[in-house]
Amino acid sequence: MNSNYNYAFLDEGSKREIRRSVLKAVAIPGYQVPFGSRELPIGRGWGTGGIQLTLSLIGPADTLKVIDQGSDESVNAVNIKKFVGLCTDVETTNDTRKATLIQTRHRIPEIPLRNGQILVLQVPIPEPLRIVEPCEEATKKMHAEKDYAPMWLQLYESLVKYKKVTIPTEYPCMVEGRYMMNPSPIPKFDNPKLHRAECLYLFGAGREKKIYAIPPHTEVVSLAFDDIPFERESFAGKKCRLCGSENTYLDEIFDPQTGERFFQCSDTSYCQEVRRHVSE
Amino acid sequence: MAYVAVSGGKEAIEESIKLLDYYKSGSDKDIEIEAIENKLGLLVDRVMSEAGLYSRTYAALALKQCEGSIEEAVFLLRAYRSTLARNYYTDTVNTDDMRVLRRISAAFKDIIGGQILGATYDYTHRLINFTNGESAAELHLAMQKKLAGQEPAEIVSCPRVSTGLKKEGLIDSFPQNDLNPHDVTVNMLEFPADRSARLQTLARADTGFISGLAYSSLRGFGQVHPTVGELRSGYVELCVPYPLSEGESVYIGEIMITEVECFNTADDKDQLKLAVGYGAVFGRNETKAIAMAVVDRELDSGGPHPAQNEEFVLTHGDSLEMNGFISHLKLPHYVTFQSKLDSVRKTRRPADE
Numbered sequence: 001m002n003s004n005y006n007y008a009f010l011d012e013g014s015k016r017e018i019r020r021s022v023l024k025a026v027a028i029p030g031y032q033v034p035f036g037s038r039e040l041p042i043g044r045g046w047g048t049g050g051i052q053l054t055l056s057l058i059g060p061a062d063t064l065k066v067i068d069q070g071s072d073e074s075v076n077a078v079n080i081k082k083f084v085g086l087c088t089d090v091e092t093t094n095d096t097r098k099a100t101l102i103q104t105r106h107r108i109p110e111i112p113l114r115n116g117q118i119l120v121l122q123v124p125i126p127e128p129l130r131i132v133e134p135c136e137e138a139t140k141k142m143h144a145e146k147d148y149a150p151m152w153l154q155l156y157e158s159l160v161k162y163k164k165v166t167i168p169t170e171y172p173c174m175v176e177g178r179y180m181m182n183p184s185p186i187p188k189f190d191n192p193k194l195h196r197a198e199c200l201y202l203f204g205a206g207r208e209k210k211i212y213a214i215p216p217h218t219e220v221v222s223l224a225f226d227d228i229p230f231e232r233e234s235f236a237g238k239k240c241r242l243c244g245s246e247n248t249y250l251d252e253i254f255d256p257q258t259g260e261r262f263f264q265c266s267d268t269s270y271c272q273e274v275r276r277h278v279s280e
Numbered sequence: 281m282a283y284v285a286v287s288g289g290k291e292a293i294e295e296s297i298k299l300l301d302y303y304k305s306g307s308d309k310d311i312e313i314e315a316i317e318n319k320l321g322l323l324v325d326r327v328m329s330e331a332g333l334y335s336r337t338y339a340a341l342a343l344k345q346c347e348g349s350i351e352e353a354v355f356l357l358r359a360y361r362s363t364l365a366r367n368y369y370t371d372t373v374n375t376d377d378m379r380v381l382r383r384i385s386a387a388f389k390d391i392i393g394g395q396i397l398g399a400t401y402d403y404t405h406r407l408i409n410f411t412n413g414e415s416a417a418e419l420h421l422a423m424q425k426k427l428a429g430q431e432p433a434e435i436v437s438c439p440r441v442s443t444g445l446k447k448e449g450l451i452d453s454f455p456q457n458d459l460n461p462h463d464v465t466v467n468m469l470e471f472p473a474d475r476s477a478r479l480q481t482l483a484r485a486d487t488g489f490i491s492g493l494a495y496s497s498l499r500g501f502g503q504v505h506p507t508v509g510e511l512r513s514g515y516v517e518l519c520v521p522y523p524l525s526e527g528e529s530v531y532i533g534e535i536m537i538t539e540v541e542c543f544n545t546a547d548d549k550d551q552l553k554l555a556v557g558y559g560a561v562f563g564r565n566e567t568k569a570i571a572m573a574v575v576d577r578e579l580d581s582g583g584p585h586p587a588q589n590e591e592f593v594l595t596h597g598d599s600l601e602m603n604g605f606i607s608h609l610k611l612p613h614y615v616t617f618q619s620k621l622d623s624v625r626k627t628r629r630p631a632d633e
Contacts (some may be wrong), residue, residue: 005363006363007360009363010362010363011362011363011364011365012363014362014365014466017466033469034466034467034470036463036465036466036467036468038362039358039359039362039600040359040362041355041356041359043355043600043603043604043607043608044600044601044603044604044605044608045601045604045605045606046604046608047609048604055434068611068612069612069613069614069615073289073290073291074289074612075293075611075612076289076611076612077289078289078290078293078486079289079293080453082290082293105611106613106615106616107615112403113318121599124605124608136471136591137471137472137591137592155507159451162627163627164623164626164627166623166626166627167623168616168619168622169615169616169619169620170621174446177586185616186615187615187618187619188618188619189619207601207604207605209468209469231618233618233622234626240422249615249618250618251468251614251615251617251618252621258321266615266618
C-alpha cells in the first residue's frame with residue numbers, strides 16, 4: 001500500500017458521490033445513472049467505470065477477485081489488481097467463492113454467485129440503443145418513453161437478412177419489464193446468469209459516465225420474439241480440453257505448429273477447480 | 281504450446297516496464313525539469329491545457345516521466361487531479377484586466393489599447409537551425425542583462441474589441457452570469473449542454489481534434505470564414521471567495537491564458553448582425569484558442585455539419601477518453617471475438633442444419 005495516496009485512491013467525497021449513484025442505480029434496476037466519472041491512472045476504456053465502483057465500495061474486510069475475459073492472470077486483470085493493491089491492503093483471490101467483490105470484463109463466472117457478493121462489470125458502451133441511434137439526447141428520450149421499437153426492428157431485419165439474430169455480445173435485455181439494458185460485452189452465454197440472481201450486479205462505464213445495476217432477484221429477459229427464442233453461442237459437441245467441461249463458455253485455440261483447433265474454458269478459475277476435483 | 285497469452289500477465293508487465301526503462305536510458309544526458317518547464321514551454325502549455333490542470337512543474341515532470349508523450353503526460357496529470365478535492369471555484373475573471381503580452385486583431389487596424397505583436401512564430405522562417413547555438417547559460421545571462429536596465433510598462437486595462445461593437449448593437453449583449461459552472465470534471469456532461477460545460481470541454485479538448493474540426497468548418501463543412509476579432513494572451517489574476525467573509529475574495533495567483541473572439545455574420549430577423557465565438561485556453565496555444573472560438577460559434581448556430589453537432593464535438597475530443605478507448609483495442613477480446621465468430625458461422629450454415 002502506497003501511503004502517498006488516499007485509501008482506494010479517490011478522495012472521500014468522490015467515493016461517496018459514486019456510492020450515492022450506486023444506490024440510485026439499485027433503486028431503479030437497469031436505469032443508467034449519470035455520474036461525475038473521475039480520471040484514474042488506468043486508461044479510459046480499460047475498465048475505469050468498474051474500477052471506480054470497486055474503489056468506492058472496497059474496504060479492509062473485502063476479498064477482491066479481478067478477471068478479464070474469464071481469466072485471473074490476464075494482463076489487464078493483473079494490472080487492475082496491482083493498482084488496487086497500491087492504494088488498499090485488501091486480500092485478493094482467484095477463488096470465485098471466496099471473493100466478496102469481483103470485478104470483471106466480458107464474463108460472468110461459471111460458478112453461480114451468492115447473496116453478499118457483488119459483481120462489478122466494466123462497460124464500454126452502456127447504451128443498448130447506441131447501435132440504432134448514435135445521439136445521447138435521442139436515446140434518453142427513447143428510454144423515457146420506453147420506445148424500443150428501433151431495437152426490435154434491428155432484430156427483425158437481422159432475421160430477415162441472415163435468418164438469425166446476429167448480435168454477438170452486448171445482447172440487450174429488458175430489466176423488470178421497464179428499461180432496456182446493455183449487459184456489457186459478456187457473451188449471450190452469460191445473459192441468463194443475470195436473471196433472478198442471488199448477487200448484486202453493478203455496471204460501471206467510466207468514459208461514458210454511467211452506472212447501472214441489477215439487484216438480486218431482478219427479472220432480466222434477453223430480447224427475443226415469441227416464435228424465435230433467444231439463442232446463446234453454441235459449443236455443441238465441444239468440450240474443454242483441460243477439464244472436460246461441456247457446459248462452459250469456451251475459448252477457441254489454434255496450435256501454431258499443427259493448425260489443430262482446441263477448446264478450453266474461458267473461466268480459468270472454474271477450469272482449475274474442476275481439474276482439482278477430478279484429481280482428488 | 282506457445283499460445284498461452286492469458287496467463288503469465290504479471291511477469292510480462294514487469295518485463296515490459298523494464299523495457300520502458302531501457303528506452304528511457306538511451307543517453308547519459310539528463311533533461312532537467314527546469315529545462316523542460318522553461319525551454320519546452322509551448323509543449324508544457326499544451327499538456328496543461330489538455331489536462332485541465334495548471335502547473336508548469338507538474339506538466340514538466342509528467343512529460344519527463346513518459347518520454348515526452350503528450351497523451352501520456354495529460355493522462356498522468358488527470359489521474360493526479362482525481363486525488364484532489366475540488367475546494368473552490370474562482371471568481372469570474374474579467375480579461376479586460378489581463379496583463380497583456382500579445383494582442384492582435386484581424387478585424388480592425390486600430391484598436392483601443394493598440395495591437396501588440398508579442399512573441400510569435402508566425403513571421404519566422406521555418407528553417408532548421410543546424411547549429412545548436414550558444415550555451416543555455418550564456419543565452420540566459422545575456423537576456424537577463426538586456427532586461428535589467430528596463431522599466432516595466434504600466435499595466436493598463438484594455439477593453440475588448442467586441443465591446444465597441446456591442447455598444448453599436450452589432451453584437452448581442454448578455455447579462456453577466458456569475459453562477460458556478462456546470463463542472464464536467466465532477467458532473468456528467470448532459471445534452472443539450474450548458475454553455476459553461478461546453479466551453480470547459482472545448483478548453484480541455486485535444487488540440488489536434490479541435491483544430492481539425494475548426495478546419496473542416498473553414499473549408500466548407502460549416503460557416504466558412506470567421507474573422508479573428510481579437511486574440512490576446514497574457515496573465516490573469518485568480519481570486520476565490522474568502523470563506524470567512526461574505527463578498528470578499530482572496531488572491532491566489534495568476535495564470536497565463538490565450539483568449540480569442542471570432543466574429544461571424546449571422547441572421548438577425550430581416551437584417552444581419554455579428555455573432556461571437558469564444559475561445560480561452562491555458563498558456564500560449566493560439567491555434568487551439570482560435571479553433572475553440574470557431575467551434576463555439578458553430579455549435580451556437582447548429583446545422584448539418586460535424587462541427588455544428590454538439591454531441592459529436594463535445595464527446596469525442598477529450599484526450600483521455602479518445603486515446604483510452606482506442607488503446608483498449610489492444611486488450612484481449614477473446615470472449616467477444618468468439619461470440620462474433622459464432623454469429624458469423626451461424627449465418628453461413630445451411631438453414632436445415
